Amino acid sequence: MKKNEQIGHSTDLPPSIGELRTFTAYNLDISLAAKVQELLNTHASAPNLIGRWQDQVILDEIPSGSSVLDLGCGAGDLLFQLIHKLKVRGQGVELDSQAVLKSIDRGVPVLNVNLDLGLVDFADQSFDYVILEGTLPTLRSPLPILKEMLRVGRRGIVSFPNFGHWRVRFDLTIRGRMPITRGLPHGWHDTPNIHLFTLADFTDWCAINEVNIKGAFGLTDSQVQPLAESDNLTVEEALLFLEKG
């Protein structure tokens, strides 16, 4: 039995019209409900999932020979490609020791430390890019790590599942359940994502902290597309290139 079934909650079931009626009956934002309805009609079937599209964008965007620090690098998939395809000087950081062993098996330099405990020092601006690919929501203290990212790196790359996506909103408001989506595949009880946020939340943070968004991509309609800040409802996962202003 899959995890989703265990908790009686399936990701890809299209919502019924009845559920939508409930939505409007609660007198919530009607225009939003209509928008969600429209989206549901367009996406009645489950979207085709694109695995780790972020890696491909990063590979396309980073100049070869760059230096890259990947915070939360998992088994080192991205770094392995960066090192071999783009000859980057790559360093990973990963908490999970099994993933660390896999990284080492493929020759990716990785540090087995907990980012939340700030256990390793890096010099200011010592990497061209610092990557937080899906890592931010898993951190106990995301803001210090974001600051650290832009201290250590000349540019930051952040990707995260957008909690403002319509499917997420639908799960919460109509179904009254924690969302389970492509980007957020875990149940409420076993998710590593403990700080969830929307694209709008994140761009707010950028504005307040004088962080410039130098490039933005998103997974929208199962396609990787350039992203606008106004895409909070439609983008499922976001990938932003950041620079301190």
Place this chain on the structure above:
Amino acid sequence: MNVDGQFSNSIHGPKHPQSVGYTRAQKVVFYQSGPPLKLAAGGKLAPIEVEYETYGNLNQARDNAVLICHALTGDAHVAGWDENPEGPLRDYRRNKPGWWDEMVGPDKPIDTHRFFVICANVLGSCYGTTGPMCFNPTTGRPYGLTFPMVTVADWAALKIKLLDYLGLQILYAAIGGSMGGQEALEIALGWPERVQRLIILSAGSRLGAQGLAFNAVARHSIINDPNFKDGNYYDGPRPLAGLAAARMLGHITYLSEESMGHKFGRRLQSKDVPDFTPIGVEFEVESYLKHQAENFVARYDANSYLYITRAVDYYDASVWGEMDLARAASRITARLLVVSFSSDWLFPPESCRELVSAMCRAGRTVTYVDIPSPYGHDAFLVETTTISRLIHSFLSI
């Protein structure tokens, strides 16, 4: 086998296809003529005999050499079976292979089909390299405490001397655990161009205050043994009680609360009811330590214990960067793997991370793993499955 010399089930006899088989200690004497070795702490020493072992074959390019550095009470006998375990302290070799036999041999992680493996006994030890137990050629008597103070820097310099003698400009890898990790680190700091890969297990750039304290107690017990006689005990009874106490303490520091609790708990030794006596062996853990100490004093020299623990005390890799470890670490050009174990309280993970952090500050890439293990400092010899995988992978690339 672990540090205390216990047998594991997977022991390979000399005829096993994965054993390096029977081994023979090799000897070379340096500084017989010409200037003596200038020691880092001042003083000079000559001549110096070095005992070493090698396994596998050097390739044509002479670039497949792996240097292994042994720990505190270790020796050059890393793998296989000593074909001639004669000598006052070598009886223990009759019943077991070298101290890292699980790791070194044909098709083992440090594969002798592929690598030319070298290990040499450190200066000041009692396993064939010149130390306080050896005869001072000018007096005709054992050095004892007249042996000059030797340091990790001297060990490294002597290793380089040996590598030169063997015609090895490049080490494919230098590997060491605990004190051996520090020696390997010292070689990579002092001769960065000669070390391509560096693997440091259960060791940091320096010992913390707790480690210094343990060593102080160990030396105190040796020095205050009535048989110690300022180190001049070689023609009379040896300070075995002091050395035994030092070993018992050392042994505790190699284990962890968890592993001791698991292994012994509060069980009594071969009895159901205590004897209610303040002396004698009551608990299993007491019996175990006593047994370990008895084995140890039969194979080690008290003066060597003093000199080598002192050398470890003094070691601080940051001297290479005028006490700035990051500056020191920037000298290292080797690919570096550092491994710590969660329950190690001699070189705890935070102490291993000091070096890792320094490498990062120095703008070097580095690989660091903290392995969850209940086996304390001993884990680098006990957690063979994980260590095998790490070393195999790291040496593959």
